[in-house]
Amino acid sequence: MSPSRPSGDAPRGYIIPIGGAEEKIHDPAILKRFAKLCGGREARIAIIPTASLASDTGRRYESLFDDLGVAHAEALPLESRNDCEQPEALEALEQATGVFLTGGNQLRLATHLGGTPIAKAIRLMNAAGVHVAGTSAGAAFLSEHMIAFGEEGASPRAGSVTLSPGLGLTNRVVIDQHFRQRDRLGRLLTALAYNPFAVGLGLDEDTAAFIGPDETIEILGSGAVTIVDPSEIEFSSMDQATRDEPVCLLGVKLHILIRGAAFNLHTRVASPGTVATTKG
């Protein structure tokens, strides 16, 4: 389940994890940018509310995207693996120019969608240029390696996080959400310490990382995205630590990005972007 390769010359679509609790009414900057990327008035957005147990989550996002002028926003009622096998659902999905996964529990997404034609279609569509956003649980699910659940705390502990295969749109990042609000640096560091090839994205609420086809991440929203780059780690005791023991990690790099700043997943270079020029 490695990331789908772009088909032909079309660049892949944006991958857009959102930290949860995105502003929906007064200044819905994140949802607006997503809708615009997907074609604005011409956009067709497929909403996947599977993570949520609330029955009106899909309808709520339909009406939010309606309010933003999107021509066609439709929630797909994917409540079981069987639902994800139905040709009608697949047909509705495949007309979309954008896919939006709501919040809830990421394990509901993984257990219901994982390995079904719906999951495969989203991967192929993203590779072919369709943009895929997810908020909270929907954000966690986007990457190949998903944080299923874990403990709170600022420092890493062996066993404090449980990983699961995710949707797999990219394997370059491990995503955590509600980052500032729920004290999750320790579990993100623990996840990265297993194998420091990926970059950690700690997304505050109402904050999104727009991961472009060129692997540049741009930040939007009112909070911060904490980039945890473990590629220069000089020492890790993860292989020796027993359960609940603290983990020694030397040489982690941290960037805190706010709206306007950028990070390139390929070069691992952070840039203040417009933060340096638009303020002061």
Add this chain to the structure above:
Amino acid sequence: MSPSRPSGDAPRGYIIPIGGAEEKIHDPAILKRFAKLCGGREARIAIIPTASLASDTGRRYESLFDDLGVAHAEALPLESRNDCEQPEALEALEQATGVFLTGGNQLRLATHLGGTPIAKAIRLMNAAGVHVAGTSAGAAFLSEHMIAFGEEGASPRAGSVTLSPGLGLTNRVVIDQHFRQRDRLGRLLTALAYNPFAVGLGLDEDTAAFIGPDETIEILGSGAVTIVDPSEIEFSSMDQATRDEPVCLLGVKLHILIRGAAFNLHTRVASPGTVATTKG
């Protein structure tokens, strides 16, 4: 109020911030190491319980150090600035080979001891080789720049931390305690972002940083010490951020040290120390 210079050729004493809630009964490794440094059975430890509002805090530590075989452990009843002006208190303090500051509220330490002969004496004694430890509030107070109070949260926000002058044994570190337990990375990053010359020490509970006279920090205890090295920060938006806004910080270095690992404040080099050899 810059750090006191060592007098003559004597190396300064250890500076030992402890993250609070250190183990006192079953395996009091931190208190034991401190007592040993101060002379073991020959040690004379002056306990300063000023941070605490509980009336038995001083007596409690007297009895803990007694149990560890320390010949003489005495709590100094410094409950007001006037108490800190009394010659008898100063005389009792100056016989000590080690000074221990208990937990409580670090602003009680700063407001009661700051600028008094007692504070001055501790600085001179440390410079002349006397070891000074502090737990929780007592740890925060040790450095020149003290975190007086602040907000929880993993990412930095302008105004989320309030600094105050501390005891000033060193200006090389800014100390935060209960680090893993109280979600304090954001406020520590905010404190360092004001002026990235100092190194941040985020101390988990039951974990101590023994800062030796050669500026090498060794870790003891059951948790981790998160070293936040801001010296390579490439960009900060701190000067432009308005209150409660997230702060953009690019290029922060993070080391998570556990028992046996070390960090040199002078060279800024982290080392796994005995972690690499004693485990596995």
